[in-house]
Amino acid sequence: MMRASPARIVLYVVSALVLVYLILPVLIIAPISFSSARFLTFPPPSFSLRWYQLYFANPAWMQATRVTLTVALLTVGIATPFGVAAAYAISQSKLRIMRLIHMTLLLPLVVPIIITAVGIFFVYAKVGLVATMPGLVLANVMLGLPYVVISVLAGLQSFDPAQEMVARSLGMNRLRSFFAVTLPQIKSSVVAGGIFAFISAMDETIVALFISGGQYQPLTKRMFTALRDEIDPTIAAISTLMTAGSFLLVLLATSRQGKKT
Amino acid sequence: MTTSVPDPSERHQRREHALMLALVSPALLVILMLIVLPVGWLAWQSVYHDGFTLENYRRVFTEDIYWRSFALTFEISLAVTLIALLLGYPVAYLANSLPKRWGILVLSLVVLPFWTSVLVRAYAWLALLQRTGVINQFLRYLDVISEPLALVHNTFGTVVATVHILLPFMVLPLYATMQKIPNDLMQAGASLGASPSLTFFRVFLPLSLPGVLAGCTMVFVLCLGFYITPELLGGGRTVMVSMLVSRNVELYNQFGAASAVAVVLLLSVLAIFFVVSRFISLDRVLGQK
Numbered sequence: 001m002m003r004a005s006p007a008r009i010v011l012y013v014v015s016a017l018v019l020v021y022l023i024l025p026v027l028i029i030a031p032i033s034f035s036s037a038r039f040l041t042f043p044p045p046s047f048s049l050r051w052y053q054l055y056f057a058n059p060a061w062m063q064a065t066r067v068t069l070t071v072a073l074l075t076v077g078i079a080t081p082f083g084v085a086a087a088y089a090i091s092q093s094k095l096r097i098m099r100l101i102h103m104t105l106l107l108p109l110v111v112p113i114i115i116t117a118v119g120i121f122f123v124y125a126k127v128g129l130v131a132t133m134p135g136l137v138l139a140n141v142m143l144g145l146p147y148v149v150i151s152v153l154a155g156l157q158s159f160d161p162a163q164e165m166v167a168r169s170l171g172m173n174r175l176r177s178f179f180a181v182t183l184p185q186i187k188s189s190v191v192a193g194g195i196f197a198f199i200s201a202m203d204e205t206i207v208a209l210f211i212s213g214g215q216y217q218p219l220t221k222r223m224f225t226a227l228r229d230e231i232d233p234t235i236a237a238i239s240t241l242m243t244a245g246s247f248l249l250v251l252l253a254t255s256r257q258g259k260k261t
Numbered sequence: 262m263t264t265s266v267p268d269p270s271e272r273h274q275r276r277e278h279a280l281m282l283a284l285v286s287p288a289l290l291v292i293l294m295l296i297v298l299p300v301g302w303l304a305w306q307s308v309y310h311d312g313f314t315l316e317n318y319r320r321v322f323t324e325d326i327y328w329r330s331f332a333l334t335f336e337i338s339l340a341v342t343l344i345a346l347l348l349g350y351p352v353a354y355l356a357n358s359l360p361k362r363w364g365i366l367v368l369s370l371v372v373l374p375f376w377t378s379v380l381v382r383a384y385a386w387l388a389l390l391q392r393t394g395v396i397n398q399f400l401r402y403l404d405v406i407s408e409p410l411a412l413v414h415n416t417f418g419t420v421v422a423t424v425h426i427l428l429p430f431m432v433l434p435l436y437a438t439m440q441k442i443p444n445d446l447m448q449a450g451a452s453l454g455a456s457p458s459l460t461f462f463r464v465f466l467p468l469s470l471p472g473v474l475a476g477c478t479m480v481f482v483l484c485l486g487f488y489i490t491p492e493l494l495g496g497g498r499t500v501m502v503s504m505l506v507s508r509n510v511e512l513y514n515q516f517g518a519a520s521a522v523a524v525v526l527l528l529s530v531l532a533i534f535f536v537v538s539r540f541i542s543l544d545r546v547l548g549q550k
Contacts, residue, residue: 007458018428019352019370026377083288085285085288093285095282104289105292111296112526115300115486119296121510123299206488210507223384227383239380242378
């Protein structure tokens with residue numbers, strides 16, 4: 001059936017070109033980051049770690065890195081339990097309002113992020129949360145929640161609530177039966193949701209541009225400002241580290257999701 | 262959970278409802294405080310400044326920079342959507358027609374850049390497209406050009422990088438829809454003597470249209486609100502709506518105008534979702550990510 005007709009060959013060539021277009025920019029950064037040249041030359045003149053040294057030696061970059069990691073970890077720590085609780089309630093409850101609540105929880109995916117960012121900025125300005133750590137964390141919790149909810153709801157879909165009922169009829173209370181029976185079975189989707197919330201917080205830029213400042217600027221805000229002004233290969237070094245980090249996390253998340261089935 | 266049992270369970274059921282609402286409330290509170298309230302605030306601020314006023318909207322609809330920016334944003338979004346469809350459809354088709362393992366490989370290559378920060382990719386495109394960038398140097402090395410081409414800091418660079426970022430949002434719903442098209446249909450077409458291209462255009466393409474609609478909606482809507490890429494790669498000349506919002510806030514302190522622009526943008530997005538939802542389930546559009 002799949003003989004190499006001319007149409008088929010065109011399909012292969014076009015697809016290959018599109019894939020190159022998709023992958024090339026991701027691959028180009030690493031060689032730049034290991035090049036000794038100040039400006040981009042191709043091929044890179046010689047191998048060097050100077051951009052990595054510059055990154056690790058710069059207190060401003062280091063402070064921004066600490067902020068980003070702290071925000072991302074706190075975001076996961078808050079968004080995951082909130083999201084799991086919400087997803088559990090949405091899947092178990094027969095209340096009609098749950099459908100509306102479900103839609104509301106997905107709003108961060110629907111509203112263009114620039115609008116969310118400006119809106120949060122106005123609200124934060126009124127209550128004094130601009131350029132603060134709690135403000136940054138809260139905003140990221142909001143942005144990360146949909147990922148946890150979607151992931152956990154998908155996990156709960158294949159879970160039979162009768163099992164939890166059995167545990168309760170055998171004398172476990174609700175909370176214990178959740179932790180003993182339900183959670184172990186949806187663990188992989190909880191972890192996956194948490195990892196997506198973590199990546200979302202690591203990458204979040206636009207809200208941070210508006211509401212972060214002073215010593216509480218995440219890495220992405222500093223990178224954005226640096227990119228607007230000049231092309232500094234230090235950013236290639238940071239980018240390479242970030243990309244490597246998020247690939248590792250995604251591998252972790254998807255391998256866990258794979259285990260589920 | 263226990264539905265039909267009478268009296269004694271009624272109290273139980275009420276407690277059950279209360280528990281479920283309590284469980285959902287922390288997440289709901291965060292969403293209400295951090296997105297519903299802020300967006301509501303924007304809407305209020307766009308019509309209220311020492312009294313009710315439509316001045317901000319009058320400016321958005323009459324002043325040149327505003328409607329030109331809206332027109333440009335819709336043009337770019339349309340172009341990006343069409344290009345993403347043209348590039349994404351063959352890839353999704355290929356992934357769908359290959360044996361499962363190879364199809365998954367193609368898909369993971371598509372999703373790979375998905376997990377690279379948008380900033381990182383903006384940097385990569387700058388490195389590739391700028392005057393002294395990789396592509397210009399390569400073309401000069403081949404003697405194809407003598408002067409570097411202006412590939413970035415303009416609309417071209419913005420579109421190239423935006424399509425790159427949004428392409429996975431096109432390919433995934435397309436692939437999901439194509440997966441549901443039964444292979445028998447194509448074989449039936451073939452066995453009745455239709456040529457492969459006829460079966461494709463008469464059977465496969467129409468059946469994949471829901472995926473096309475879902476992908477196009479997602480790409481178009483996301484593109485309408487794009488900020489980082491046009492800001493970094495547009496060279497200041499490609500002023501999309503999102504940049505208009507940010508400039509009004511950061512540079513000119515025009516909060517009312519910024520809010521009005523944001524509200525018009527949001528209403529456009531909601532209108533698109535509403536229209537699309539009449540044809541396909543919204544879960545199909547949103548659930549892909």
